[in-house]
Amino acid sequence: MIRATVIFLLVASALFHNAQAQQYHPSFRPDAMSDRPFGPPNEVLVLGTPHLSGLPNSFRPDMLEPVLTRLGTWHPSAIATENSSGLLCDAMRHQGESQASSVDHYCSDPTLAGKAAGLTVVAANAEADRTLAAWPATPTPAQRRRLALIFLAAGEPTSALVQWLRLPDAEQRADDGLTDELVTKLKVQATRKNESNLIGAKLAARLGLERVWSVDSQYFWDMPISEKAYAAALGKAWDNSATKARGIEETALYAQIGQPNGLLAVYRAFNAPSYAIQAYRSDWGAALKEPSPQGYGRHYVGYWETRNLRMVANIREVLTREPGTRMLAIVGASHKAYYEAYLDQMRDVNLINAEAVLR
Numbered sequence: 001m002i003r004a005t006v007i008f009l010l011v012a013s014a015l016f017h018n019a020q021a022q023q024y025h026p027s028f029r030p031d032a033m034s035d036r037p038f039g040p041p042n043e044v045l046v047l048g049t050p051h052l053s054g055l056p057n058s059f060r061p062d063m064l065e066p067v068l069t070r071l072g073t074w075h076p077s078a079i080a081t082e083n084s085s086g087l088l089c090d091a092m093r094h095q096g097e098s099q100a101s102s103v104d105h106y107c108s109d110p111t112l113a114g115k116a117a118g119l120t121v122v123a124a125n126a127e128a129d130r131t132l133a134a135w136p137a138t139p140t141p142a143q144r145r146r147l148a149l150i151f152l153a154a155g156e157p158t159s160a161l162v163q164w165l166r167l168p169d170a171e172q173r174a175d176d177g178l179t180d181e182l183v184t185k186l187k188v189q190a191t192r193k194n195e196s197n198l199i200g201a202k203l204a205a206r207l208g209l210e211r212v213w214s215v216d217s218q219y220f221w222d223m224p225i226s227e228k229a230y231a232a233a234l235g236k237a238w239d240n241s242a243t244k245a246r247g248i249e250e251t252a253l254y255a256q257i258g259q260p261n262g263l264l265a266v267y268r269a270f271n272a273p274s275y276a277i278q279a280y281r282s283d284w285g286a287a288l289k290e291p292s293p294q295g296y297g298r299h300y301v302g303y304w305e306t307r308n309l310r311m312v313a314n315i316r317e318v319l320t321r322e323p324g325t326r327m328l329a330i331v332g333a334s335h336k337a338y339y340e341a342y343l344d345q346m347r348d349v350n351l352i353n354a355e356a357v358l359r
Contacts, residue, residue, distance in 0.1 A: 030345045037348045040324035044315065044343055045074060045352040047328060048270045048336030050250075052193045058258045061191070061198050066264040067358070068203055074357050076328035079204050080315055081196040082335070083214040086110060086155020090121040092219055099219065106218040113152030116177050124154035132210060141171035148186065149177040151211070158196045158212050161189050165205035200330050213318045215329070217310035223299055233296035234287060242282035264358065271354040276337035283334065308338035315339075316346065323348070 052059065084092075089107035092099040110121055119127060128150050136143070144163045151160035164172060164186045174183045189197055200212045253269055256262040269275060284304060290297025311331070319325050331339060336354075343349050 041350045042319040043326045043350045045328050046336050046339045047330045048333035049195045052195050063263040067267050076326045078325050078327045079200050080213045080215045080329040081200040082216045082331045084216045084218050085214040086121050089155050102218045108157045110155045117149050117153040119153045121155050142176045145176040145178050158201050161201040162204045215311050215314035230296045233292045237286045237290040240286050246282050268358050270333040312342040
């Protein structure tokens with residue numbers, strides 16, 4: 001009897017301490033602090049966006065005008081886009097085959113521009129920083145064409161497009177190092193169905209900004225897992241009622257984009273608090289409970305959270321360059337909740353309600 005009692009007490013104690021360990025939260029919570037930074041705070045407006053490449057064929061760039069107008073009235077002083085930076089892509093290329101797929105999918109090829117400028121990616125990024133540090137209030141068209149070339153060589157095509165769009169139509173030509181082939185690429189990019197170009201670059205040019213900031217991170221280790229089994233496990237996890245409801249709502253929204261302010265309605269819906277909860281339940285919340293012995297769902301959630309942490313770290317680094325920055329962070333709507341959750345922990349970042357700006 002005594003032995004049984006001792007065993008029970010030991011088990012109960014272990015369970016109690018295990019529960020305590022699982023419930024532990026740190027006493028220091030940056031988001032709960034009431035102190036304020038010296039000077040104006042950094043402000044970040046996270047715009048959750050559909051990937052424009054996936055919109056119906058009825059989409060036209062002019063449909064974005066109500067969104068651009070409202071974002072412009074907020075007057076961001078910096079814009080971040082969901083692109084991998086030229087420096088990150090250059091590092092990934094040095095990893096060889098392990099990062100080849102990510103490079104192919106997410107990185108621009110700076111080879112032609114690098115040859116035209118006589119600069120490596122690293123050197124071109126340094127040259128862009130030096131150029132902007134001494135940038136005149138009224139640069140000449142030749143200076144803008146040269147900076148566009150430097151940004152292309154740096155692996156920053158969206159910033160190159162900003163310089164191109166800031167040129168008068170008559171000055172958008174091959175000159176100052178820009179070749180005919182590079183000019184053709186810029187012209188194609190200006191009309192490509194992509195939010196970095198049609199919102200990020202266009203709005204930056206309209207507001208008089210000189211560049212955008214690439215903050216995505218597609219650098220990940222190769223996981224020794226079966227891609228087929230991984231995809232099948234996640235597909236099963238995502239086959240749930242929240243995913244079905246999300247699909248029905250998005251289909252209905254997309255069917256209305258041809259109507260007045262139809263695309264604005266999409267942006268309002270994608271930036272509503274209810275979207276974040278539904279996206280979590282249909283996607284990462286479901287993946288966490290995926291029961292495969294290999295932990296495929298948890299591999300996926302780890303990838304997703306790591307990527308978002310790195311993206312937000314890149315945003316925080318940009319804000320540090322000029323305290324008091326008003327940043328518009330344009331990102332796929334599924335990232336928005338993670339962006340805001342991580343940014344909200346930072347003492348020197350004030351979040352702006354995108355819903356209010358889009359009204």
